[in-house]
Amino acid sequence: MSKIEAYKRLIRQYYNDKLQGESLMQFIKYMDDEDFLDAWEQIKLEEQPVNKLGSEMNNQDIFEKITADERIKNQLLELVPLKKPTLIPWRSMAAAALLLVVGIGALIYFFGKSSGSLINEQQLMANNGIESVLPGKDRAQIILENGHRIDLEKIKGDTIIDHGDFEIIKTAAGEISYHIKDGVDPHKLVYNSIVTPRGGEYNLTLPDGTRVWLNASTSLKYPVVFDRSKREVEMYGEAYFDVAKRTEEGKRIPFIIHTGSQSIEVLGTSFNVQNYGKKIITTLVEGKVKLNFKNTTIPDQFLQPNEQATFEHASNQFSIDPIDPFYSIAWKDGNFAFYKTPLVEVMAIIGRWYDVQVEFKSQFEDFQFSGTISKYGDIKKLLKTIELVGGVHFELTGRKIYVKN
Incomplete structure (x- = not known):
C-alpha cells in the first residue's frame, strides 16, 4: 500500500470517528507531511465527507470557536507546535481546514462532558461500577503454524515481524500484509489464521495481493505461500474480499473460499460472504463467482453482480435474489x-x-x-x-x- 493510500485510510477512519487516544494524536502529527495533505485533498474530491457538526456553522465560525478555547489551544500547542507555514498558499488553507477538523476531534475526545467528552463519561461510569459499552475497533490476533499468537492491537504501526521464510508487516495505517522471502518453496504450505473477536474488525492483504476485510467474530485461515495451481482459504464469520487476479503460464489460478458446506470459486472479484452458523449469504459486487455445496444435491450455482445467494444449512435450501450490495458491504466502510x-x-x-x-x-x-x-x-x-x-x-x-x- 502506498503512503498516500495509507494516509487516506487514516482520514476515512477519522471521518467515521474511529481514531482515538494515541491514534488521534499521531493523526494530528501527520499534518506537517505534504503527502498527508495530498491524501486529504483527494478524500475531499473523491468522497466529500459531511461536516459532522451540521451546516448551521461555517468553517470559519467553528475554527474561531475552537481556537478561542484555551483548553483546545493548549492541547493543540502540545500536539502540533505552531510555526510559520512553509506551504504554498493553497496548502496553508488545507492545513488550516485540517486543523479545524482535528481540533473538533480533540475537543470531543480530550475534554469534559459539557464539551462531549467520552473520557469523562467513561471515568464516571467506572467510578460507579458501571462498565461502558463502546463500539468495536481494529482488534485481531494472528495465529501462526506453531500455535503462537500475535496480538495485532499491541503491535505498533510501521512494524515488521520476521518469521524466517516470511515477514508480517503492519503499516502506519494499521493494515497487515506479508512479504515472502526469495527462495521459499511455493509447495511448502504453511498456514496462518487471523481471528477477530466480538467488538473487533481488521483488514489484511494476503500474500497473493488479495485484500480482505474481516468483520467481528470472524476467522480466516490462509497459506503464507499459495500453491501455484490454486489458492484456497477457509473462513467463518463475515468478510469482504477483493480478489487479486493471478495466472501461471497463461492459465488463471482460481481462488477458493471454503465456508461451512459451501465453497466459492472466484476470478478477479469483489464480494461479501457471511456465515455465522445458520445460513451463508454471498453478495457479489463485481466479477463472477461459482458456488459449490458439498454433501447436497444442489448443482453448482453462478452469481452475477448485484445478486445475493442464501444457503440455509439445516434445510439445504438455496436462493438467488437481486439486491443492492450497499447494504451488505456498508460495514467495511x-x-x-x-x-x-x-x-x-x-x-x-x-x-x-x-x-x-x-x-x-x-x-x-x-x-x-x-x-x-x-x-x-x-x-x-x-x-x-x-x-x-x-x-x-x-x-x-x-x-x-x-x-x-
Whole structure:
C-alpha cells in the first residue's frame, strides 16, 4: 500500500470517528507531511465527507470557536507546535481546514462532558461500577503454524515481524500484509489464521495481493505461500474480499473460499460472504463467482453482480435474489445499513460489534428496520434511533440489552 493510500485510510477512519487516544494524536502529527495533505485533498474530491457538526456553522465560525478555547489551544500547542507555514498558499488553507477538523476531534475526545467528552463519561461510569459499552475497533490476533499468537492491537504501526521464510508487516495505517522471502518453496504450505473477536474488525492483504476485510467474530485461515495451481482459504464469520487476479503460464489460478458446506470459486472479484452458523449469504459486487455445496444435491450455482445467494444449512435450501450490495458491504466502510431487516438480525449485528448480549422479552417476528448510521457512534443513540420507528423499546444494563414492546 502506498503512503498516500495509507494516509487516506487514516482520514476515512477519522471521518467515521474511529481514531482515538494515541491514534488521534499521531493523526494530528501527520499534518506537517505534504503527502498527508495530498491524501486529504483527494478524500475531499473523491468522497466529500459531511461536516459532522451540521451546516448551521461555517468553517470559519467553528475554527474561531475552537481556537478561542484555551483548553483546545493548549492541547493543540502540545500536539502540533505552531510555526510559520512553509506551504504554498493553497496548502496553508488545507492545513488550516485540517486543523479545524482535528481540533473538533480533540475537543470531543480530550475534554469534559459539557464539551462531549467520552473520557469523562467513561471515568464516571467506572467510578460507579458501571462498565461502558463502546463500539468495536481494529482488534485481531494472528495465529501462526506453531500455535503462537500475535496480538495485532499491541503491535505498533510501521512494524515488521520476521518469521524466517516470511515477514508480517503492519503499516502506519494499521493494515497487515506479508512479504515472502526469495527462495521459499511455493509447495511448502504453511498456514496462518487471523481471528477477530466480538467488538473487533481488521483488514489484511494476503500474500497473493488479495485484500480482505474481516468483520467481528470472524476467522480466516490462509497459506503464507499459495500453491501455484490454486489458492484456497477457509473462513467463518463475515468478510469482504477483493480478489487479486493471478495466472501461471497463461492459465488463471482460481481462488477458493471454503465456508461451512459451501465453497466459492472466484476470478478477479469483489464480494461479501457471511456465515455465522445458520445460513451463508454471498453478495457479489463485481466479477463472477461459482458456488459449490458439498454433501447436497444442489448443482453448482453462478452469481452475477448485484445478486445475493442464501444457503440455509439445516434445510439445504438455496436462493438467488437481486439486491443492492450497499447494504451488505456498508460495514467495511464504517456504517450499519439496513433495508427491511428483521429486528433479530439487526440486534445480532449490534451485539457482535459492541460485544453485548441481547435478550428479547417479547416477540418481534414482523418488526423490520431500515436505515443507515455510523457503527462507531454511541450505542444509546443507535438504540434510540431504532426506537423512533415505534413498537420497540431497549433497556441497556451493563453489557446486556433487553428488547421489549
